[in-house]
Amino acid sequence: MKKNYYQLTILTVLLCFFWVFTGHAQTTVTKYYFGPTQEINGCGGPDCAEVGSVNFSSSDFPTGAIITDVNVSITWQKTGGTCSVPSSDDPINSEISFRMDATDIGKNLNLAPQVTWSGSTPGGVVTTIFDDTAATVPSGTPTSGTFKPAGTGSLANAFNGNTPVGTWQLHAGDTFDNNNALCVYNFSVTITANVPPTAVCKTNQITEIFLDENGQATLTPQDLDGGSSDAEGPVTLSLSKDTFDCSEVGQTFPVTLTVTDFAGATDSCVTPILVRDTMQPVVSCKDATVILDTNGSYQLTKNDLDNGSTDNCSTNLTYTFSPAWFYCDDVGVHTVTMTVEDENGNSSSCDATVTVNRGADLTLTNAVPIDICFGATANTGKIDLEWTGIAQEVIVTPDGGIATTYNSGLENGELTISGLESGNYTLEIDGICGQMVSTTVEIKQLEELAITNAEPIDICFGGFSSSGEINLEWTGGVSFIEVSSNNSDGSTGFFTINQGLESGDTTLSSLQAGSHKLTVHGICGESVSTTVEIKQLEELAITNAEPIDICFGGFSSSGEINLEWTGGVSFIEVSSNNSDGSTGFFTINQGLESGDTTLSSLQAGSHKLTVHGICGESVSTTVEIKQLEELAIVNATPNDICFGASSYSGSIDFEWTGNATTMEVSFTGGVYVYSDGFENGERTIFGLPAGNVQIKLEDNCGNMVETNVEIKQLEPVITLPQTTTVFVTSGSTFTLPDYIANGELIATNGCLQNLTLLQSIAAGTALSIGVHTITFTTQNTVGEVKNYSFDLTVEETLGVDDVNPELDGVIIYPNPASDRVTIKNAKQQNLKLARLYDLRGRLVREVNLKNMRETLEMDISSLEGALYILKVEGENGSKEFKLMIK
Numbered sequence: 001m002k003k004n005y006y007q008l009t010i011l012t013v014l015l016c017f018f019w020v021f022t023g024h025a026q027t028t029v030t031k032y033y034f035g036p037t038q039e040i041n042g043c044g045g046p047d048c049a050e051v052g053s054v055n056f057s058s059s060d061f062p063t064g065a066i067i068t069d070v071n072v073s074i075t076w077q078k079t080g081g082t083c084s085v086p087s088s089d090d091p092i093n094s095e096i097s098f099r100m101d102a103t104d105i106g107k108n109l110n111l112a113p114q115v116t117w118s119g120s121t122p123g124g125v126v127t128t129i130f131d132d133t134a135a136t137v138p139s140g141t142p143t144s145g146t147f148k149p150a151g152t153g154s155l156a157n158a159f160n161g162n163t164p165v166g167t168w169q170l171h172a173g174d175t176f177d178n179n180n181a182l183c184v185y186n187f188s189v190t191i192t193a194n195v196p197p198t199a200v201c202k203t204n205q206i207t208e209i210f211l212d213e214n215g216q217a218t219l220t221p222q223d224l225d226g227g228s229s230d231a232e233g234p235v236t237l238s239l240s241k242d243t244f245d246c247s248e249v250g251q252t253f254p255v256t257l258t259v260t261d262f263a264g265a266t267d268s269c270v271t272p273i274l275v276r277d278t279m280q281p282v283v284s285c286k287d288a289t290v291i292l293d294t295n296g297s298y299q300l301t302k303n304d305l306d307n308g309s310t311d312n313c314s315t316n317l318t319y320t321f322s323p324a325w326f327y328c329d330d331v332g333v334h335t336v337t338m339t340v341e342d343e344n345g346n347s348s349s350c351d352a353t354v355t356v357n358r359g360a361d362l363t364l365t366n367a368v369p370i371d372i373c374f375g376a377t378a379n380t381g382k383i384d385l386e387w388t389g390i391a392q393e394v395i396v397t398p399d400g401g402i403a404t405t406y407n408s409g410l411e412n413g414e415l416t417i418s419g420l421e422s423g424n425y426t427l428e429i430d431g432i433c434g435q436m437v438s439t440t441v442e443i444k445q446l447e448e449l450a451i452t453n454a455e456p457i458d459i460c461f462g463g464f465s466s467s468g469e470i471n472l473e474w475t476g477g478v479s480f481i482e483v484s485s486n487n488s489d490g491s492t493g494f495f496t497i498n499q500g501l502e503s504g505d506t507t508l509s510s511l512q513a514g515s516h517k518l519t520v521h522g523i524c525g526e527s528v529s530t531t532v533e534i535k536q537l538e539e540l541a542i543t544n545a546e547p548i549d550i551c552f553g554g555f556s557s558s559g560e561i562n563l564e565w566t567g568g569v570s571f572i573e574v575s576s577n578n579s580d581g582s583t584g585f586f587t588i589n590q591g592l593e594s595g596d597t598t599l600s601s602l603q604a605g606s607h608k609l610t611v612h613g614i615c616g617e618s619v620s621t622t623v624e625i626k627q628l629e630e631l632a633i634v635n636a637t638p639n640d641i642c643f644g645a646s647s648y649s650g651s652i653d654f655e656w657t658g659n660a661t662t663m664e665v666s667f668t669g670g671v672y673v674y675s676d677g678f679e680n681g682e683r684t685i686f687g688l689p690a691g692n693v694q695i696k697l698e699d700n701c702g703n704m705v706e707t708n709v710e711i712k713q714l715e716p717v718i719t720l721p722q723t724t725t726v727f728v729t730s731g732s733t734f735t736l737p738d739y740i741a742n743g744e745l746i747a748t749n750g751c752l753q754n755l756t757l758l759q760s761i762a763a764g765t766a767l768s769i770g771v772h773t774i775t776f777t778t779q780n781t782v783g784e785v786k787n788y789s790f791d792l793t794v795e796e797t798l799g800v801d802d803v804n805p806e807l808d809g810v811i812i813y814p815n816p817a818s819d820r821v822t823i824k825n826a827k828q829q830n831l832k833l834a835r836l837y838d839l840r841g842r843l844v845r846e847v848n849l850k851n852m853r854e855t856l857e858m859d860i861s862s863l864e865g866a867l868y869i870l871k872v873e874g875e876n877g878s879k880e881f882k883l884m885i886k
Contacts, residue, residue, distance in 0.1 A: 026195075026262070027060075027061050027062060027192070027193050028069075028190065028193075029056060029060045029191055030188055030191075031054035031055065031056060031188065032187075033051070033054055033170070033186055033187050035185065035186055037083055037183055037184065037185045038052065038183070038184045039181045039182070040172055040173070040174040040184070041180065041181040042176050042177025042178065043173060043174055043175070045175060046099075046110075046113060046114050046173040046175070047097050047098070047171040047172065047173045048171075048175075049171065049173065050169060050170075051170040051172050051184045052169075052170060053103075053169040053170070054167075054168050054189050055167050056164050056166060056168070056191060057165060061165070061193045062231060062232065063195070064195045064231075065193035065195045066160075066161055066162060066163060066164075066194060066195075066265070067160050067161065067163070067191055067192070068193060068194045068263050068264075069155075069160070070160070070191050070192075071129060071131040071132075071190050072111060072155075072170070072189055073129045073130075073190075074098060074111075074128050074129075074130075074187040075125065075127045075184075075185045075186050076126065076128070076142075076182065076184045077122070077125045077126060077182075078092075078093055078095075078122065078174075078180070078181075078182050079091055079122055079180065080179075080180055081179065081180075082181050083181050089122075089180070090120035091122045091180050092120070092176070093118055093141065094114060095114065095173070095180070096114070096117050096142070096173070096182055097112055097113050097173035098110075098111040098112045098171070098172050098173075099170075100168060100169070100171075101171060102166060102167075102168055103166065104167055105159075105162045105163060107158050107159055108158065109149060109151060109155060110149070110150075110151030110153075111130045112130075112138060112151070113150060113151055114173070114175070116137070116138055116139065116150040117138060117140065118139070121141045123141045123142030126142045127144045128145065128147060129145070129146040129147070131146050132149070132154045132155050132156050134146045134148045135148075136148065137150040138150055164193045170184075170187050194232065194261065194263035194265050195230070195261075196230075196267055197228060197229060197259040198228060198259065199228045199257055199258065199266075199267040199268045200226040200228045201224050201257055201269040201270065201271045202226040204269070204270065205271075205272070206272040206273075206274050207271055207272065208273075208274045208275075210277070210278055211244065211275065211277045211279065211312060213279055213312050214312060215245055215277075216243065216245050217243070217244045218242060218244075219239060219242045219243070219244070219255065219273065221242075221257060222237070224239065224255065224257045224271045228267070228269075230259070230262075230265075232263075233262055234262070235260060236260045238257075238260070239255055239258075240254075240255055240256035242255075244273075244275045246312070246313030248275045249277045250275065250276075252273065252274045253272070254270050254272055254273075255270065255271055256269070257270070257271065277346065278344075279312045279313075279346060280348045281309055281311040281314070281317060281341070281342050281347065281348050283309045283339075283348040283349060284309050284350065285351060285352035286305060286306070286307035286352060287355075288300075288304045288305055288352065288353075289354075289356075289357060290326065290354060290355070290356055290357070292326065292327070292328065292331075292357070292358055292359060292390065292432055292433070294410065294411065295432070296328045296432040296433055298325070298327075299324055300324050300336065300354070301319075305319075305321065305354070306319065311340075313344065314344065317340050317341065317343075319338060319340055320341075321336055321337070321338055322337045323336060326354075326356045330356050331356050331358060332355070333353060333354070333356075334353070334354045334355075334356065335351055335353060336351065336353075336354045337349055337350070338350055338351075358435070360388040361388070362387065362388070362389035362391065362431035362435040364429060364438075365388055366385070366386035366387075367385050367386075367427060367441045368385075369381065369383055369441050370383065370523065371422075371444040371446045371477050372445050372446060373526075374445075374446050378421050378422070379419050379420065381419075381420035381422060382417060382419075382443075383396075383416070383420065383425065383427070383441050383443070384414070385414065385415045385429075386414045387413050387414075387429055388413060389435065391410045391430065392407065392430050392431060392432060393429075394406040394407075394415055394417075394427065394428070394430075395427075395429075396425055396427055396428075397425065397426045398420075398421075398424070399424045420443050421443070422443050422444055422445045423442070423443060424442050425442075425443065426438060427439050427441060446476050447476050448476055449474065449476030449478070449526050449527070450474060450476060450528060451472070451518070451520055451528050451529075451530050452473045452474055453471065453473035453505075454471075454472050454532045455470065455472075456469075456470050456534045457469035457470065457471065457614070458534055458536070458537045458568045458614065459513055459534065460615030460617075461539040461567060461613075461617075462539075465513070465536075466512045467510070468512060468513060469511060469534075470511065470534070471505070472505060472518060472520075473505040474505070474520055475504065476526075477522055477524065478501040478520055478522060479501075479521050480496050480497060480501070481498075481501070481508075481519065481520050481521065482494070482495075482519040483495050483496070483497070483516055483517070483519075485511065485515070485516045486514050486515045486516075487512040487513065488512065488513040488514040489512070491512070513535055515532075515533055516533075517529060517530075518532060537567050537614075540565065540566065540567030540569070540615075540617050540619050541565060541619060542563070542564070542565050542609070542611055542621050543564045544562065544563065544564035545561055545562075545564075545621050546561065547560070547625045548560035548625075548700070549604075549625055549626040549627070549628045549659050550603075550604050550625065550626070550627050550628060551628055551659070551701030551703075552627075552630045552631065552699075553701075554701060556580075556604070557601050557602065558601075559601075559604060559625035560599060560600050560602060561598070561607065561609065561623050562596070562598050563596065563598070563599055563609060567613050567617075569592040569612065570589065570613060570614045571592070572587065572589075572610065573585070573586075573587050573609075574587070574588070574599055574602075574607060574608070574609055575608040575610070576603065576605055576607045577606045577607075577608075578603040579604040579605040579627065580603070602625050603625070604625050604627040605624075605625060606622055606623075606624055607622065607623050607624075608621075608622045609621050609623060626659075628699070629657045629658050630658055630703075631657070631658030631659070631697065631699045631701075631703045631704070632705060633654070633655070633695070633697060633706075633707050634655045634657055635653065635654065635656075636653075636707050637653040637654075637709075638652050638712070639684075640690075640712040641689075641690050641711065641712070641714060642751035643714050643715055643749035643751075643784075644716075644755070645749065647689050647690070648688065649687075650687075650688035650689060650711035651684050651685055651686045651687075652665075652685045652688065652693060652695070652709050652711070655681060655682040656681055656682070656697055656705075657681060659678070660678045661678060661698060661699055662674070662697075663678075663683075663685075663698075664695070664696040664698075665693060666693070666696075667688055667692070667693045667694070668689060668692070669689060672685065672687070690712060691710070691711060692708055693708065693709045693710070694707075695708075695709065717747070718786075719747075720788065720790045728795070733766035733768050733769075734766070734767045735764060736774075736792075737763060738759065738764075739759060739763075739774070740759055740776075741763070744813055744814055745759075745776060747776070747778045755778040756778060757776045757778050758776065758778075759774070759776055760774065760789075761774055767792070769794045769795060770794055771794075772793075773790075773792075774789060774790055774792050807872065807876075807877060807879035808879075809825065809826040809827030809829060810823065810824070810825055810826070810827075810831070810874075810879055812870060812881050812883065815883055816883075816884035817886070818860075818861075819861040820857045820859055820860060821858050821860055822857050823849070823855065823856050823858060823870075823872065825853075825855070826854070829874055831849035831850070831852065831872060831874045832848075832849055832850055832873050832874060833847070833849060833872075833873045834846070834856075834858060834873075835870075835871045836858070836868055836869070836870050836871075837869045837870075837871065838868055845859075860883075865886050867883070867884055869882060869883070870883045
């Protein structure tokens with residue numbers, strides 16, 4: 001290893017620059033090494049050469065100061081040549097190393113071990129500052145900057161907390177002698193130091209701290225500080241423990257007072273703290289009323305008088321009372337002192353008023369026999385006994401038997417006495433302070449459980465939908481009843497009844513219309529069931545009140561009324577005003593479930609029937625019962641069969657007196673039987689053939705009458721024209737009219753029904769003067785043909801002028817005529833007037849024809865029989881007729 005020095009004339013001259021900075025509460029001093037430049041080339045290992053040193057004296061810092069921060073600044077270069085002749089050759093940067101030694105305190109730190117830098121490029125002269133606060137360590141080609149130490153430690157770990165006074169030596173290393181020198185030109189060391197504070201406690205003896213009303217205590221640093229200080233400025237005080245609570249009462253805690261200066265240096269002292277509780281409980285009393293127990297005594301407890309007493313710490317308070325016990329002789333009002341003490345011996349008292357009672361007067365509230373089940377052993381009876389007040393013993397004595405005493409298990413005011421036979425028992429209860437009550441109970445031998453009645457109370461018309469009820473009765477002992485409902489609206493329901501069942505009957509309410517299964521459960525575990533239908537009642541109405549009249553010759557009070565109704569009926573009243581002037585009244589209240597009944601033993605007369613519904617409503621009607629006449633036929637008129645009608649179209653109009661109920665009609669080929677339609681005493685019997693018909697009539701009393709009636713087959717009836725002579729002028733003809741269309745010829749079937757006719761000489765045929773036979777033919781629906789004829793005489797007229805061919809469609813008929821003559825305007829020509837003259841030329845009638853239709857009748861009923869001239873005038877002329885009035 002070779003070490004080269006740049007030597008000045010005097011090597012012993014060491015230039016040192018001293019810089020001091022004094023801040024708040026700490027001091028910073030920098031010492032410089034300015035040379036000579038140290039050239040290191042091949043010293044053989046890391047940090048193998050001493051570069052130089054700086055010294056810090058005791059005068060640089062306050063007395064007692066210790067290091068809080070160190071940084072080192074080095075100016076240097078690594079060259080490919082020498083320090084005096086640097087070159088750009090490969091400097092081998094990986095050989096470089098630096099270390100700082102604080103020789104007087106025996107501490108050092110590798111600032112940059114070998115291989116911190118690398119590469120073959122010279123970095124030139126650089127200044128490297130080592131500071132713990134830097135972000136990175138140096139690396140690669142050397143550059144100027146602030147870096148963290150590149151070794152395994154930090155400046156703070158190596159030097160903080162030690163005295164800064166002494167020598168600080170910088171070591172450097174360049175491993176190989178290869179003319180690649182490490183040149184160190186100068187360096188500096190900056191140290192910041194601080195004087196720690198001094199902690200002073202007021203005392204190191206046990207100091208008491210007292211909990212407040214909330215069970216807490218707080219200690220401040222000022223409570224323990226006895227004048228702690230720092231030579232360089234203010235300090236901060238803190239305690240290792242500053243709060244205390246009830247869980248720590250009686251314990252001593254070493255509390256450390258820590259003094260911290262601005263630089264974070266600390267000092268401490270310890271004071272023992274004893275936690276104490278001297279707060280009295282906050283006591284609160286309430287007045288109380290107490291009841292003596294089964295022994296006739298009572299001991300007060302916290303719950304009797306404490307009204308919420310509290311303590312800052314203790315939840316387990318101790319309560320004492322004066323006086324604490326009461327007996328029968330103490331019944332009345334007393335003043336009691338309640339003292340409350342906490343777990344730390346603190347206590348407080350208050351007074352309360354205590355009223356001492358015997359308790360409820362001894363009263364027997366229930367003595368229920370449990371009867372002996374049907375078929376069970378004879379001594380299985382029981383009595384469930386209940387009372388208020390305090391009982392000391394119960395004595396049970398059967399009639400004529402030996403008493404049994406019970407004096408335990410009486411605390412709850414109830415006792416079940418078992419193993420009893422049927423019979424009467426005297427029960428005596430003896431209470432505290434001389435009280436006694438007694439009663440007698442009978443235990444029965446129960447009948448077999450059975451439902452004896454389950455009567456539905458249907459829902460009234462218009463009533464609430466769940467207003468149905470069932471009146472239920474039973475034998476035997478019942479525990480509870482189940483009701484399971486299938487309602488008419490599709491819904492279901494279920495409920496039970498377990499009270500009020502001692503009497504053997506109950507009413508089940510609030511039921512809807514539908515089917516309800518009732519299951520009665522016996523006290524012995526057995527059960528019986530039935531199903532009851534509740535109906536939604538229709539509106540109360542009388543639908544039928546049919547009288548059964550009294551037969552002719554029958555008993556005077558043999559009348560009846562068949563009565564029917566809708567709705568639920570409770571009873572029926574019958575009020576009678578009889579035909580003989582007497583009156584009567586009776587009611588019916590049984591057998592009304594079916595909606596009908598027969599009221600019997602009624603006389604002829606008026607009977608008012610009042611039907612009373614089960615819902616309180618009522619409806620009435622009045623029925624007349626008659627004393628029937630003797631059964632007799634008063635009319636049997638046949639209606640014969642018309643010509644051409646069906647062979648069974650005959651009928652008989654039939655009338656009778658009396659109360660007919662059956663009619664039998666016998667005829668050739670058949671029998672008709674009638675059993676209704678006799679109300680009016682008449683009827684028409686249809687569908688009968690020609691021949692003899694036998695009619696038998698029977699009444700409800702068994703009487704019968706009969707008659708025979710003949711029905712005939714009728715022939716047709718024809719009415720021939722009345723005019724058989726007509727007049728024409730000399731040399732002219734008579735135009736044969738349509739007698740059928742004009743209504744001059746009518747043929748009926750014998751029943752006023754017209755028949756169809758055919759005219760043998762066609763209408764419109766011109767007939768000359770002379771006698772002509774006109775024939776008419778009719779035929780019925782079954783093909784029978786009838787012919788009729790008459791002779792028509794055509795005579796020459798006496799002479800009439802003004803025959804106008806324009807009015808040839810105007811004719812008159814009948815002619816001769818008696819009351820009326822018809823003018824027919826077959827061609828619907830415009831006519832104006834019709835004038836009727838007698839043979840002397842006098843105007844005897846005049847009719848306006850302007851508004852006539854096809855025909856018009858002229859009234860001639862007041863004229864004498866004679867020959868007249870009828871003149872019909874139209875817009876285009878006139879036409880005259882000779883009219884013979886008969």
